[in-house]
Structure formats: C-alpha cells, structure tokens
Amino acid sequence: MPVRPTRTRSPRAVLLGIAGLVVGIILVLALFVLAIPSLTEQSRIEVRLGDDVFVAGNATELAGAIANDGPLLLADVASGDRDVYLQHSGSDPATGWLVFDARRSDTGRECTLTWDGRGFADPCGGTRVDANGSGLRAYEVTVDDEGNVVVDLVMRPEPTTSIIRSGG
Numbered sequence: 001m002p003v004r005p006t007r008t009r010s011p012r013a014v015l016l017g018i019a020g021l022v023v024g025i026i027l028v029l030a031l032f033v034l035a036i037p038s039l040t041e042q043s044r045i046e047v048r049l050g051d052d053v054f055v056a057g058n059a060t061e062l063a064g065a066i067a068n069d070g071p072l073l074l075a076d077v078a079s080g081d082r083d084v085y086l087q088h089s090g091s092d093p094a095t096g097w098l099v100f101d102a103r104r105s106d107t108g109r110e111c112t113l114t115w116d117g118r119g120f121a122d123p124c125g126g127t128r129v130d131a132n133g134s135g136l137r138a139y140e141v142t143v144d145d146e147g148n149v150v151v152d153l154v155m156r157p158e159p160t161t162s163i164i165r166s167g168g
Contacts, residue, residue, distance in 0.1 A: 052152065052153045052154045053150065053151070053152045053153070053154065054150070054151055054153075055144075055148045055149070055150055055151075056072075056074065056086055056141075056148075056149040056150070056151050057148065057149060058147055058148060058149075059093040059094060059097075059143045059147050059148060059149050060093045060147065062086065062088065062093075062149055063088045063093040066086070066087065066088045067088070070115040070117065071085040071086060071087040071088075071115055071131075072085065072086040073085055073102055073112070074086055074099075074102075074151070082101070082153060083101070083102040083103065083109065083112060084099050084100060084101055084102055084139065084151075084153070085098075085099070085100055085101075085102050085113070085115075085120075085133065086098075086099055086141070086149070086151065087099070087100070087131065087132065087133065089131070089132070093143070093147075094143045094147075095143075097141040097142075097143065097149060098132055098133060098138065098141065099138065099139040099140075099141045099151050099153075100132075100133030100136040100137060100138045100139065101133070101136040101137045103122075104122065104124075104125065104135075104136065105137070107124055110123070110124065111123060111124035111125070113129055118131065119131045120133075139151065139152060139153050139154075140152040140154075
C-alpha cells in the first residue's frame, strides 16, 4: 500500500502564520487596553439606585392620580428600608404635597400602611393614621419651576426642644 508523502511547510508559510498570530494578539490587546476604556469613559453609565433627591413626576398628573386612586406608595428599590407615601391635598397641584414613611418605625414591609379612602390602616398594630401621615417621619417635598414634584429623602436630625424649668 502506497503511503502518501507528508507535505513539508515552507519556512516562509510558517513565518507568515506566526507573524499573523502575533499581529492578532497585539490587536486584541490594543482593543482591551485602548479602545474599550475610552468608549466606557465617553458614554459612562452611572447606576444610582435609591437617590435621596428625585423627581417623582409632573405635579398636575400626580395630583390627579392621587385624587382618583389615593396616595402613591414609592417603594425603596435600593434597600427596602425607606418606603414612603406621596400624598396631595387640596385643588392646587403646586401646593399641598406631603411625603412620609409608609410604615411605623422599627416595623418590616409586612406592616406597610394601607389606604382605605379616608386614612391609613396599620395591618400589624390595628391602629389608624390620618391621611396626612401624622405621627410618621415626614420628608421635604417641593414643586420645581417646571411643575415637577421633587422629593428629598435626606435624613435630617429631628428638631429638638429644650424645656426650661423655672425655680420655685
């Protein structure tokens, strides 16, 4: 049985193959070292979940939605620790905004207050909370020049009061 003779590769073909491989590796390295970092710097995407100050939406639209369906529950997607209700009272969308905790302090999400059309019911304590969230931590909310509701959830120290006792 005849055996086919093996082909010998010319040194030139081997050299071209190795040179092509080296050039390919250099191009891949250049892509990772130079091109990709510059692309990510130019079109940087920053993800910030749970910003402390955010625009909730257009005041007129939100006021209408709250008038029809009740206060809006704004869930804390970052940590789940700071769910709040956005409430509006009155007929002027530029005023009457309130933001307050959606549950009493030191309770879990299973104790989130529920709206019943007149106020809030506490499913864990069986108590009621007024529609204005009295007794719950409140946050700053404003309407900006463009008519958007801006919620500020920055924690500020509670105001303190001093009791001065007179002698006697």
